[in-house]
Amino acid sequence: MSLIQKSAAELGALVAAGEVSAVEVAEAHLDRIAEVEPKINAFLHVDREVTLGQARAVDERLRSGERLGPLAGVPIAHKDIFTTRDMPTTAASRILEGWRPPYDATVTRRLREAGLVILGKTNLDEFAMGSSTENSAYGPTRNPWDLDKIPGGSSGGSSAAVAAYQAPLSTGTDTGGSIRQPAAVTGIVGMKPTYGGSSRYGLIAFASSLDTPGPFARNVLDAALLHEAFSGHDPLDSTSIDAPVPSVVEAARQGDVAGLRVGVVKEFGGEGFQPGVQARFNEAVALLESLGAKVVEISCPSFATALPAYYLIAPSECSSNLARFDAMRYGLRVGDDGTRSAEEVMALTRAAGFGPEVKRRIMLGTYALSSGYYDAYYGQAQKVRTVIAREFEAAYHQVDVLISPTTPTTAFPIGERADDPMAMYLADLCTIPSNLAGNAAISVPCGLADEDGLPVGLQIMAPVLGDDRCYRVAAAVEKALESRWGGPLLKEAPAL
Amino acid sequence: MTTTKMSYDEALDRFEPVLGLETHVELGTASKMFCGCRTMFGAPPNTQVCPTCLALPGSLPVANAQAIESTIRIGLALNCSIAEWCRFARKNYFYPDMPKNYQISQYDEPLCFDGYIDVEVDGETVRIEIERVHLEEDTGKSTHVGGATGRIHGADYSIVDYNRAGIPLVEIVTKPIPGADRLAPEVARAYVTELREIMRSLGVSDVRMEEGSLRCDVNVSLMPRGSSEWGTRTETKNVNSLRSVERAVRSEIERQGAVLADGGRIVQETRHFHEDTGTTTSGRSKEEAQDYRYFPEPDLVPIAPDPAWVAELKAALPELPSVKRKRLQAEWGLSDLDMQAMHNADAIDLVEATVAAGAPAADARKWWMGELARRANESGTALAELPITPAHIARVTELVASGALNDKLAREVLEGVLNGEGTPDEVVDKRGLKIVNDEGELSAIIDEVLAANADAAEKVRSGKIAAVGALVGGVMKASRGKADAARARVLILEKLGVSE
Amino acid sequence: MSAITRDEVAHLARLSRLALTDDELDHYATQLDAIIESVAKVAEVAAEDVPPSSHALPLTNVFRADEVRQSLTPEQALSGAPAVEDDRFRVPRILGEEA
């Protein structure tokens, strides 16, 4: 088995044992990137020398006896929404083209401290706004399962890179499903930690009260290892939780659901759900029962309004968060001919530098916050948020975790929903409630849909700081299904 | 543009003014409101900036605990209620000075609300009600390049320094103040003066108006006498000295009076005060409404001050300036008028410190309000800025009391200290200013004077004791003022064999 | 009846500092109209006596000590600036109040 097919845990062990160097591991992945990148377009930035420099430094640290974590020497693809001192950071927007941050995000810093080697910055929907990675200013990323299909979004570059064996691990951010949905449609594992469990410092903000950094991996244990590597309290983020990281690695190793109470969210199924998705989900429910879980149906009627509430809250926050992109201090500047005012230059730059989805959301958010509309839109959406959090709370009195399909459909064709924002927004139907409530949630592969042979994801939701429960259930499902399939689901993916 | 004005008296005959004041105070914290950058005034451009206060993508704010505490202390000093739970809010508007293009401020949940302070003007006590005290952040500073005046209008471009961006700013807003009537300008000034002293006594800000650490916006409206319906108000921005506060109110009353008397109407707008002319000119009209789209700041969590902690802060507040003035006035036995004069001259703290350093209150007051006030006035500096300390004054009064100096010499000593010649004792040494107490030396001088003024000596000897004054004067002159005049008189009479 | 007019969209674009073309305004007016109609569903949840949640979690009182931390150097601070003069950010003329 070649290096690129190994898991992160295996690679970390090989490097730790001195059987292979971080440089060799990085080279193998850089070669793979060079080979398949023309088909996938997962990366916005790769700099072989910078990456090999990092790998050499890790080898040096290990040689000098420094004790690094289990992922030392393991390469990672980093979503281009986290600031990095040694690589440009653009959020896939023209407005930040070529921007070199003078500081590292906390997630970036912790990756480096743990000895991970950053392969490059991955593509995304501009400023993480989207569910398909088609909203990137630098062209769409393609799904390794079917190059005409979307890899999910907004973290589509990160999901595709892992599914295409360009990297064993990647980072993502999840605001309304931007980790779980891409993980589901590319057949990998993606986790949205509890809000505040992973630091937002240096994560270019889309919607501050929802954005959550999280891991992608090809298996549950790798995701947990990465989760543990970059999570935990950060004094630079006021919304960061000052509590120990839940023991996710242990939970991933355990993978046992006997006696666990599992709630199936009644509202997430049936009409609007692709039959193949529904079928695989139903099988997963049966599987959990067969593994000893107690499965009940739970109704969360307000979850139906999560989507509209989200599409008020997120745009409202983004309209303010993106105001800083004004051509004054960094980034693009358009139309500064010496006669135009700052105000005109700001408006011309923002019109030229932002893509249509970003403009749409900025205007929607501006509208929702405007005097006269605030109470009916933003204010009411915040109340819905409370109602949804209460429904979760009530549900978690009855069950330990809730489950649903991660997405209503498998990967859809590139271009299909590009001009229909409302259809696009439906991709996040099942993932958004956890963001509104700040809860933990994971997506784990549960098979291929019969209609199109594309991956289906199972979503497991848990209360705040119940991240370990997500991993425990996901690991159990993974173990059972892989023994049924005779290996990971990804081995079914066509060769690139 | 010329502005028609009505005389102040005429305007006041016809209209009653309603005031409102918004004051911004930069807190004297070591670091900024939401990041760890230094807050030093006058540092080289863009040396006190970081990802957070430059609003680099990805950066986040974390609130400064000291700024929260200072704001609560200010609120308590202004008799406010302290919120049990409140949030920061974003005030959204684009401006190049403001890196995020929103200001982190507070909206409908200020940290402190519903307070008051009393100020005294012309022997009358006026209660100023405080609507709210909230915490926000300052903006950067732009310099306008090109154009004739260095002003924003007509400039070719601007250059921006963000050192000031993110310095904690406390905004103190009064409720509308009716009833100040003819004293409105003085009331406005007295209020800002009082605020400044409260800030000083709390030690939360250096409140230097000239450095912009205390800035004032003045709202004025007029209503016709007999009416109870308030008029439209204007907001005059950035009035940056106590004197300007008074002038801005007066000027705006005169201007609005003329407009209204002419049948015109007042436009709700922002106006700008010009130090040079003492008048205001129109700025942005508020009718093209700013919509700030306030919403709770999601990057910061709510503030819920522990009531026990607030009670502790309240108990530990220093004596407030108005209370202290009353106490000192009683202790020092001064009239209202004398006390007011000291207050106006900013001399109270100096006198108090001088008394604390050991001087009798009367002497301390005499020096600060006499010789030193004259000096300060001559050089156009504030009393506190004179290069002399309360300890110096206390030492001088001690030397006078011990007979080592007389008043004339004491004044010379003060001059020496003000000239930078050292402490009072050093000046006495260097200038040789000790009173001649040496009996031998004094006796010799007296002998000389008696010899040179035989006529006068004879008169005294013959019983015209009043003539001794001329001889004492001669001794003082010969000793260049250093002789002890009383002792000289005794010795002269002795030498002439005359007893009183 | 449409939820949002083209004039309102033009106003939003001005407030948001987006110089949009007439075609774009038309396009966004149609799309925003559909989106606003859809998100108005939040009104269907009766939540009169429910407090709004501005945050995901109920944290309070997160502060930092008033301690000075290392700032950026002026070179770092200005490194991304479109234009610089005298260690300051050079920006086009500002239309604002006369100072």
Ligand SMILES: [Mg+2]
């Ligand atoms: Mg303010």
Ligand SMILES: [Zn+2]
């Ligand atoms: Zn800073």
